Amino acid sequence: MSAPNAAGWRPTMVAGTPASTAETSSGDRGLALEEALIFELATNATCGVDFDGDDVAPDPALSRFLRGAAPALPGLSEPEAVRHYTRLSRQNYAIDLGPFPLGSCTMKHNPRLNEKIARLPGFADIHPLAPAQTVQGALAVIAELADWLVALTGMAGVAMTPKAGAHGELCGLLCIRAAHEAMQGPGGQNRRLVLVPESAHGTNPATAAFAGYGVESIPAAADGRVDLAALLARLEGEAAAEVAAVMITNPNTCGLFERDMVAISAAAHAAGAYVYCDGANFNAIVGKVRPGDLGIDAMHINLHKTFSTPHGGGGPGSGPVVLSAALVPFAPLPFVARGADGAMTLIEEENAGEHHPHSFGRMAAFHGQMGMFTRALAYILSHGADGLAQVAEDAVLNANYVLRSLEDVLEAPFAAAGPCMHEALFSDNGLGGGFSTLDIAKGLIDEGFHPMTVYFPLVVHGAMLVEPTETESKAGLDRFIASLRSLALRARAGDDSLKSAPHFAPRRRLDETLAARKPRLVWRED
Ligand SMILES: *Cc1c(COP(=O)(O)O)cnc(C)c1O
Numbered sequence: 001m002s003a004p005n006a007a008g009w010r011p012t013m014v015a016g017t018p019a020s021t022a023e024t025s026s027g028d029r030g031l032a033l034e035e036a037l038i039f040e041l042a043t044n045a046t047c048g049v050d051f052d053g054d055d056v057a058p059d060p061a062l063s064r065f066l067r068g069a070a071p072a073l074p075g076l077s078e079p080e081a082v083r084h085y086t087r088l089s090r091q092n093y094a095i096d097l098g099p100f101p102l103g104s105c106t107m108k109h110n111p112r113l114n115e116k117i118a119r120l121p122g123f124a125d126i127h128p129l130a131p132a133q134t135v136q137g138a139l140a141v142i143a144e145l146a147d148w149l150v151a152l153t154g155m156a157g158v159a160m161t162p163k164a165g166a167h168g169e170l171c172g173l174l175c176i177r178a179a180h181e182a183m184q185g186p187g188g189q190n191r192r193l194v195l196v197p198e199s200a201h202g203t204n205p206a207t208a209a210f211a212g213y214g215v216e217s218i219p220a221a222a223d224g225r226v227d228l229a230a231l232l233a234r235l236e237g238e239a240a241a242e243v244a245a246v247m248i249t250n251p252n253t254c255g256l257f258e259r260d261m262v263a264i265s266a267a268a269h270a271a272g273a274y275v276y277c278d279g280a281n282f283n284a285i286v287g288k289v290r291p292g293d294l295g296i297d298a299m300h301i302n303l304h305k306t307f308s309t310p311h312g313g314g315g316p317g318s319g320p321v322v323l324s325a326a327l328v329p330f331a332p333l334p335f336v337a338r339g340a341d342g343a344m345t346l347i348e349e350e351n352a353g354e355h356h357p358h359s360f361g362r363m364a365a366f367h368g369q370m371g372m373f374t375r376a377l378a379y380i381l382s383h384g385a386d387g388l389a390q391v392a393e394d395a396v397l398n399a400n401y402v403l404r405s406l407e408d409v410l411e412a413p414f415a416a417a418g419p420c421m422h423e424a425l426f427s428d429n430g431l432g433g434g435f436s437t438l439d440i441a442k443g444l445i446d447e448g449f450h451p452m453t454v455y456f457p458l459v460v461h462g463a464m465l466v467e468p469t470e471t472e473s474k475a476g477l478d479r480f481i482a483s484l485r486s487l488a489l490r491a492r493a494g495d496d497s498l499k500s501a502p503h504f505a506p507r508r509r510l511d512e513t514l515a516a517r518k519p520r521l522v523w524r525e526d
Pocket of ligand 1: 165317
């Protein structure tokens with residue numbers, strides 16, 4: 001990046017050609033405003049606040065902590081600071097601007113009704129340490145949401161405190177470890193492995209390793225599903241005694257339903273192992289399939305995906321974990337309990353002999369992401385059971401519409417095997433001319449769309465994973481499809497300008513390898 005110049009810093013195009021020959025003197029183009037770093041905008045002379053000055057006598061006891069020099073904070077007036085962050089925010093892409101077709105992320109519209117409910121003072125202005133009798137309504141929300149999650153999944157119980165999907169994975173595996181330890185003594189030594197299919201989300205093997213397990217990969221079959229024969233073989237004989245759990249995503253990251261779940265669960269249980277299901281893609285099956293009926297022991301639900309609470313830079317996640325009867329005794333504290341008189345209590349500690357003596361511990365200091373609970377319950381209640389089933393139907397319909405509208409111009413590796421679930425998977429095989437997924441993704445930025453998930457899952461060459469979700473209209477889908485089609489056709493026609501896209505974004509194509517290998521983490525070297 002170029003150094004600030006005397007006239008005040010205006011960034012030149014970073015490592016690339018100008019967007020057009022008609023550059024402006026300011027660097028801004030129309031209402032697309034360039035923005036420097038806050039340190040580059042700042043001066044030492046400016047301060048946005050009036051201090052009382054030096055006449056505040058420091059407490060002598062604290063004088064040794066006094067600063068020798070002013071902190072290196074950027075000096076900006078209030079309007080300068082406000083404009084800086086507002087200009088930056090305008091360079092962001094968000095679900096409120098257009099579709100966010102990231103596969104595996106379920107980026108759907110966040111209904112404003114949820115926001116209204118979450119802002120009610122009885123939810124927004126309470127404190128996690130408030131005495132339980134003063135926050136009965138909030139505790140009832142947690143309990144009612146828990147009831148819905150248990151009913152929708154057909155499981156025995158739910159741990160509400162995990163704060164994201166990956167946190168829920170850890171919670172589920174810690175329940176599984178506690179269950180093995182209860183049977184085998186501390187360490188549950190023999191069971192040291194978690195089996196994870198090749199197509200798993202990256203968090204799955206990472207979580208298993210974090211929970212202290214070794215990870216063994218199970219290959220995928222040609223149809224994009226887990227290789228059942230390989231998995232069953234691994235769960236047979238003496239070597240199966242080292243398997244603690246099978247960790248499987250369903251629907252999987254190829255956008256396909258794992259049809260063999262019942263057989264997989266039966267084999268895992270026969271081998272003394274548990275079944276963890278990554279339920280991040282529950283949006284495709286909510287109201288249609290109950291994971292409990294498939295023999296699953298633990299599954300996290302991403303409230304911020306299926307139940308529409310904001311995420312992706314827009315808000316915190318929440319990853320409750322539903323549990324089978326075998327794992328419920330090991331669930332973390334605290335949890336909300338409904339007394340016989342209907343009063344809500346918060347079970348904070350284990351109480352030997354009375355309740356929950358086997359809990360593995362805590363996942364979080366308090367009860368979980370309260371703001372997400374209120375939004376998720378508002379979403380569930382406003383849809384109702386029939387509405388939630390329709391969510392799954394429409395999400396799957398939209399994904400299949402994308403798949404069938406593009407399979408003649410983009411290779412769709414598993415399309416011949418039948419419909420997909422919530423996401424359509426393409427590969428860059430067949431684009432020819434050295435064109436790749438990256439070119440298509442960068443071209444989509446010029447077209448005004450956030451790109452889809454790229455190069456994941458790894459089992460497909462140059463994967464492009466598109467999850468439209470149920471909240472996109474047909475007209476919106478048609479616009480997205482038309483853009484993606486035009487890009488695929490440009491690649492097939494050998495239009496080399498695509499290889500330097502984006503041309504209309506604030507920055508041209510960056511050297512991502514250099515940025516990853518030699519990141520510059522300070523704004524000025526001196
Ligand atoms: C999103 C996702 C996760 C991780 O969830 P976070 O809330 O981001 O931690 C895990 N698995 C799959 C399949 C996902 O899509």
